[in-house]
Amino acid sequence: MNSFLQLLLSSFSGVVTEKVVGALAAVASNHLFADLYGVRLFGELQFALSLVYVVGSIALIFGAPVIAPILGKHRRLRHLIFYHTFRLRLALSFAVMMSFMAIVVLAMPVSSATALTLIAALVLTVEPLALGSLMAYAETKPWVITRAKAYASGVRVLWLLGAAHASMGAIFASFAWPLEACVAAVAPFSRYRSMAFSSPRSKPRDSIITRTLVSRGLKIWPAIAASVIVLRMDRLLLGVLMSKADLGIYAAAASLVEQWNSAGTTLALALAPSMVYVGRNEEQLRSRSVRLAFYLALVGVFGWVASIFVGQRVFDVIYGPKFEAGVSVMIYATLCAVATFADAGLSTWLVAARRYRLIMVKQGVTVASIAAAPFLMPRAFMMYSPATATAVSVVLFWAVTFGFSLHHRDRT
Known part of the structure; x- marks a missing residue:
């Protein structure tokens, strides 16, 4: 029981630390790049990264949600699964890239x-190594994931800081x-290397593992790809319909709101086990x-009120006067984020009740x-x-959903 509590505590603190470090790194990176290279280049960078992440979602077929249900405690089984997953993901990622x-x-x-x-696009090459390395620790040592991502985020900021002081170009x-991505792959790589690169002795039934991974991956891939598209589609679409300078202004505001929305998702994941998953039936x-x-909607309202009073000063400190037009976009998006916070809480019901079809409908x-x-x-x-669009949908x-649920309950 003590080991379980230790794992639970480390997982919770790891998620919180990872989100805090990630948010600080994202804000620092945006500040350095936007302040040094201006609105247009910042818009071009955001468009390029968004395009790559959406394209890279094709290679996320073999991720943690796919292999976690079939991982066993037997070392040989884990070795076989990680080995086949690594080879499949690397081949697919390289082909996509x-x-x-x-x-x-x-x-x-x-x-x-x-x-x-x-x-x-180089991120697509390193991503399978990074995901695999971190996945090897996901169940037993989650703090290794937090440490690796913290190192990686710190290196990103230091590189941008060095480029700023050296007056290097945006490229x-x-x-x-x-x-x-390279640092995230290297930091916990020692254990994963023995699993993914060490070819196991072939057995007649090894092909079953490959077929299982592919079939499970194809089933869950639409949900994974849709979640990536939802996060990045706005920048891609607006990047086509408006100038890159206007896109840079929008991306500056959207990036801050995106970090705020991730706080709602993190809180939902952290509170759901004790507040939702203990329910004995679907009604509960x-x-x-x-x-x-x-409760999460109240947190969202607090964030919106705070953005009204201090949002402009914070925005100016991070991005500077060239991005001033994005302040109103940020405040409005923070208001719409109240619906996103509430959605994070309600979605825990769909996950707990295994209503995966409804999750796909919501994403669609x-x-x-x-x-x-x-x-x-x-x-x-x-x-x-x-x-x-996100708030209204x-x-x-x-x-x-609740209308149909009430109607069905009245009929029964």
């Missing part, structure tokens, strides 16, 4: 945007993101998730709303469309 970089070289004219996109500075799970959603509705919003709203308010989804 090479195809993507070839398309970029052939389709995009030579410019700073092309160079930034190619550099961002040189953008190598901070591939370097961050639903009522407990509603209570959690209410959100993606469709974000895609349609810029074309439905006036052009002057285009920067406000992604936050509006979430509210409508839960209104319909």
